[in-house]
Amino acid sequence: MKRVLCGLAVGTAVAVMAGCGTSGTSSDAASASAAPAAAPAAARVAVGAKAAAPLQSKSGTNTAGRVTFDQQTAGVMVVVAVTGLPPGTSHGFHVHEKGDCSAPDAMSAGGHFNPAGKPHGQMTMPEHHAGDMNNLTADASGNARVQFLMPDVTVGPGPNSVIGKAVIVHKDPDDYRTQPTGNAGGRIACGVVAAS
Numbered sequence: 725m726k727r728v729l730c731g732l733a734v735g736t737a738v739a740v741m742a743g744c745g746t747s748g749t750s751s752d753a754a755s756a757s758a759a760p761a762a763a764p765a766a767a768r769v770a771v772g773a774k775a776a777a778p779l780q781s782k783s784g785t786n787t788a789g790r791v792t793f794d795q796q797t798a799g800v801m802v803v804v805a806v807t808g809l810p811p812g813t814s815h816g817f818h819v820h821e822k823g824d825c826s827a828p829d830a831m832s833a834g835g836h837f838n839p840a841g842k843p844h845g846q847m848t849m850p851e852h853h854a855g856d857m858n859n860l861t862a863d864a865s866g867n868a869r870v871q872f873l874m875p876d877v878t879v880g881p882g883p884n885s886v887i888g889k890a891v892i893v894h895k896d897p898d899d900y901r902t903q904p905t906g907n908a909g910g911r912i913a914c915g916v917v918a919a920s
Contacts, residue, residue, distance in 0.1 A: 777915030816908025819855030
C-alpha cells in the first residue's frame with residue numbers, strides 16, 4: 725500500500741510541476757507579447773491624433789504662422805508655415821515646456837520641453853531635448869515652410885505629449901551646443917499646442 729501511495733504522490737508532484745512550468749511559460753509569453761518593454765512613445769498613442777499651434781508675433785516682430793502635429797506610427801509629423809521673418813535668415817525652433825504665450829517676449833513659455841532630462845542638441849543627435857527641432861530658414865520673401873518627423877514626442881496623453889506645450893520661433897539660429905538653450909536669442913513668435 726505504501727508503494728502505491730508513494731507512487732501516486734510522486735506522479736502527482738511531477739504532473740503539478742509540469743503544469744506549473746507550462747502555465748508559467750505561456751503566461752510569460754503572453755505578458756511579453758502584450759506589453760513590449762521598450763515600446764517607443766509613438767507606439768502607445770493613437771495614430772491619427774492631431775494638434776495645432778497658431779503662432780503669434782512676440783518681441784515687437786511681425787512673425788506669425790501655424791504649426792501642425794499629426795501622430796504617425798514612427799513619431800509625430802510636424803508641418804510648419806511661418807511668415808514675417810527677415811529674408812534669408814535662420815531661426816531656432818523648439819517646443820517649450822509651458823503652454824503660455826502671455827508675456828510680450830514669450831518668456832512665460834519656460835524652457836525647452838525636456839521630459840527625459842537630456843542635454844540640448846540637434847534633433848538628429850542621440851542626446852537632445854524632446855522639443856529640439858532643426859532651425860527654420862526663411863526664403864527671399866521671409867517665409868519658412870518645412871515638414872519633418874519628431875520621434876521623441878506624441879500627440880495625446882503621456883509625459884512626451886506636445887499638447888498644452890508652446891512652440892517658439894527664436895530670433896537667432898540654434899547652435900545646438902550651448903546648454904540648455906542653443907544660444908538662439910529672443911523669442912519672436914509663440915503658439916500654444918492644442919488638440920485639433
